[in-house]
Amino acid sequence: xxxxxxxxxxxxxxxxxxxxxxxxxxxxxxxxxxxxxxxxxxxxxxxxxxxxxxxxxxxxxxxxxxxxxxxxxxxxxxxxxxxxxxxxxxxxxxxxxxxxxxxxxxxxxxxxxxxxxxxxxxxxxxxxxxxxxxxxxxxxxxxxxxxxxxxxxxxxxxxxxxxxxxxxxxxxxxxxxxxxxxxxxxxxxxxxxxxxxxxxxxxxxxxxxxxxxxxxxxxxxxxxxxxxxxxxxxxxxxxxxxxxxxxxxxxxxxxxxxxxxxxxxxxxxxxxxxxxxxxxxxxxxxxxxxxxxxxxxxxxxxxxxxxxxxxxxxxxxxxxxxxxxxxxxxxxxxxxxxxxxxxxxxxxxxxxxxxxxxxxxxxxxxxxxxxxxxxxxxxxxxxxxxxxxxxxxxxxxxxxxxxxxxxxxxxxxxxxxxxxxxxxxxxxxxxxxxxxxxxxxxxxxxxxxxxxxxxxxxxxxxxxxxxxxxxxxxxxxxxxxxxxxxxxxxxxxxxxxxxxxxxxxxxxxxxxxxxxxxxxxxxxxxxxxxxxxxxxxxxxxxxxxxxxxxxxxxxxxxxxxxxxxxxxxxxxxxxxxxxxxxxxxxxxxxxxxxxxxxxxxxxxxxxxxx
Numbered sequence: 064x065x066x067x068x069x070x071x072x073x074x075x076x077x078x079x080x081x082x083x084x085x086x087x088x089x090x091x092x093x094x095x096x097x098x099x100x101x102x103x104x105x106x107x108x109x110x111x112x113x114x115x116x117x118x119x120x121x122x123x124x125x126x127x128x129x130x131x132x133x134x135x136x137x138x139x140x141x142x143x144x145x146x147x148x149x150x151x152x153x154x155x156x157x158x159x160x161x162x163x164x165x166x167x168x169x170x171x172x173x174x175x176x177x178x179x180x181x182x183x184x185x186x187x188x189x190x191x192x193x194x195x196x197x198x199x200x201x202x203x204x205x206x207x208x209x210x211x212x213x214x215x216x217x218x219x220x221x222x223x224x225x226x227x228x229x230x231x232x233x234x235x236x237x238x239x240x241x242x243x244x245x246x247x248x249x250x251x252x253x254x255x256x257x258x259x260x261x262x263x264x265x266x267x268x269x270x271x272x273x274x275x276x277x278x279x280x281x282x283x284x285x286x287x288x289x290x291x292x293x294x295x296x297x298x299x300x301x302x303x304x305x306x307x308x309x310x311x312x313x314x315x316x317x318x319x320x321x322x323x324x325x326x327x328x329x330x331x332x333x334x335x336x337x338x339x340x341x342x343x344x345x346x347x348x349x350x351x352x353x354x355x356x357x358x359x360x361x362x363x364x365x366x367x368x369x370x371x372x373x374x375x376x377x378x379x380x381x382x383x384x385x386x387x388x389x390x391x392x393x394x395x396x397x398x399x400x401x402x403x404x405x406x407x408x409x410x411x412x413x414x415x416x417x418x419x420x421x422x423x424x425x426x427x428x429x430x431x432x433x434x435x436x437x438x439x440x441x442x443x444x445x446x447x448x449x450x451x452x453x454x455x456x457x458x459x460x461x462x463x464x465x466x467x468x469x470x471x472x473x474x475x476x477x478x479x480x481x482x483x484x485x486x487x488x489x490x491x492x493x494x495x496x497x498x499x500x501x502x503x504x505x506x507x508x509x510x511x512x513x514x515x516x517x518x519x520x521x522x523x524x525x526x527x528x529x530x531x532x533x534x535x536x537x538x539x540x541x542x543x544x545x546x547x548x549x550x551x552x553x554x555x556x557x558x559x560x561x562x563x564x565x566x567x568x569x570x571x572x573x574x575x576x577x578x579x580x581x582x583x584x585x586x587x588x589x590x591x592x593x594x595x596x597x598x599x600x601x602x603x604x605x606x607x608x609x610x611x612x613x614x615x616x617x618x619x620x621x622x623x624x625x626x627x628x629x630x631x632x633x634x635x636x637x638x639x640x641x642x643x644x645x646x647x648x649x650x651x652x653x654x655x656x657x658x659x660x661x662x663x664x665x666x667x668x669x670x671x672x673x
Contacts, residue, residue, distance in 0.1 A: 065327060066302030067220055067391050071403045074283055075212040080194065081281050082187040097186040102251060102634040105148040105184050111136065111242035114235050120243060122232035123570050125448055127160060127169035129226035135238040137231065141571040142244055144260025145252040147185045147193050150174065158224055159183050161206040163193035164260035165278065166399035167295060169228045172209040172221035190402040191278040205403065207393045208300065225389045229340035230447060251635055258633035261572040265295055265448060274398065274508040284405045288507050292398035297341040300391045303327045306408040307400050310339060311443050317418035318357040320410060328352045329390055334373040335360045336420050336444035341394055344375045344387035357419065420444045424456055424471055427536055428494050435532040437463060448570060452579030453477035465521035468497045476545035477579060483549045484567050484581065487520045491536030498524060548581050548592050551617055551660055558656035561586050576600030588645035589622040610644045614660040621645040
């Protein structure tokens with residue numbers, strides 16, 4: 064209805080594509096050999112289970128959700144990471160669902176051209192993002208807009224199927240009858256939450272950011288630096304204009320942007336302050352242009368006061384039953400959008416402070432800051448998918464002019480783990496303030512971190528009066544402190560073991576039942592260390608995955624680089640008897656040093672108290 068701008072087809076350079084290690088494939092061959100087709104084969108016979116049977120899912124897992132012809136389906140990104148595209152059939156209609164973990168993208172299209180079904184594979188990378196190739200004609204396609212870039216179908220545009228990125232918990236709340244993709248049995252990828260894509264995150268500085276050298280070599284135009292490459296945006300592409308709406312700007316704007324591209328009035332929705340579920344629609348209904356505002360997790364139009372969902376359906380009021388027409392939108396990282404659309408407009412909110420953010424749960428911190436005379440401004444809520452493990456909520460504030468993240472954790476143990484993993488953070492009770500300056504990298508691709516002494520960390524973290532004000536929050540917390548992952552590693556250090564390379568893990572990489580997890584080296588051996596909800600869940604994980612040791616609720620999992628044929632891509636699981644699993648798993652002294660973790664109450668007294 065609204066068309067789509069495809070000028071980038073004219074700028075496509077096949078020589079810029081990265082096809083993986085080894086020689087470039089012969090594209091003139093009837094059957095060119097592609098590295099990615101072997102190690103990242105698309106899904107061509109996807110299997111689904113109902114929400115009630117989805118024991119493989121965590122509430123916080125990111126998914127691509129779509130409702131099509133009366134069928135609701137969810138495609139978990141931790142599964143899609145290893146396959147990138149899913150050739151599905153929904154109610155007899157072929158649909159292709161695509162995801163690129165480096166782009167943070169998700170898109171779906173009717174996979175049909177002139178009555179013939181198209182099936183897709185993933186041959187390589189262009190403009191730092193996934194490129195598709197159809198099996199029927201060998202044409203190459205942009206994965207998030209469904210446009211053929213090269214080959215017999217060059218210039219062809221597939222019909223989009225509106226889809227949404229959100230958490231599994233959000234999608235089930237909206238569609239309790241949904242089906243969800245299950246992880247297929249694949250010897251090249253034995254564990255979907257580990258390996259390829261597991262280190263990627265969306266819009267979080269320092270986790271999953273950075274365009275590595277082989278991504279940079281695929282860029283067809285210079286990187287647009289108006290905002291950082293990892294920032295999540297909703298891109299809108301219609302014939303009347305192309306525009307990107309950063310998630311954090313839409314959130315600060317109150318979750319709704321009533322806008323106009325050329326002559327087309329549109330509206331951009333963000334479901335809730337802590338959500339990343341976004342969509343864009345034509346806001347003309349029966350010849351009347353509506354003006355929207357957000358109301359809780361719904362939206363209301365000013366003209367009729369009808370209530371609308373994030374999926375554009377009126378569920379109450381005079382317009383009940385009406386459906387907004389979606390425009391061509393896609394949710395992804397800024398670099399992926401801007402590299403294909405260097406001419407894009409960029410929405411920036413003129414609101415200095417966030418609208419519609421509930422602040423009551425942060426009252427104890429704000430009271431102390433106010434009494435101590437520290438000026439602050441609330442900039443944004445932090446989306447749930449960007450929160451540290453076991454953080455209930457998070458907001459971005461400007462404190463004395465410095466950007467800082469303020470988190471409220473479920474327990475003091477979780478707060479302590481986070482504080483001790485961050486070099487520039489301060490904890491009080493269950494709250495942590497972490498300095499987060501805008502400039503932390505030496506290059507625009509965010510591959511090279513600046514030296515620590517060249518980053519403008521907030522000096523407040525070293526201010527004695529400020530530290531006393533935050534530390535006093537401990538006085539309001541009562542009850543036992545749950546033992547932290549860092550406490551366990553401290554136990555090993557005191558036993559004489561070398562411990563280093565600490566890093567927290569993205570949420571999607573946590574196994575079901577794990578509360579939090581970190582990566583670390585012990586005696587130079589890489590480990591993943593998890594703390595589970597209970598010992599039973601920890602034991603279940605141990606039995607399923609192996610090459611681990613369980614002590615109470617803690618699991619230490621050996622994580623050697625040579626478990627994959629291509630460690631740089633985290634792909635190609637090698638036979639287990641050829642992998643150099645850590646010998647510490649059978650070391651009696653090592654196991655003895657961990658035994659006290661069985662008795663967490665005892666460890667509380669000997670390790671945790673400060």
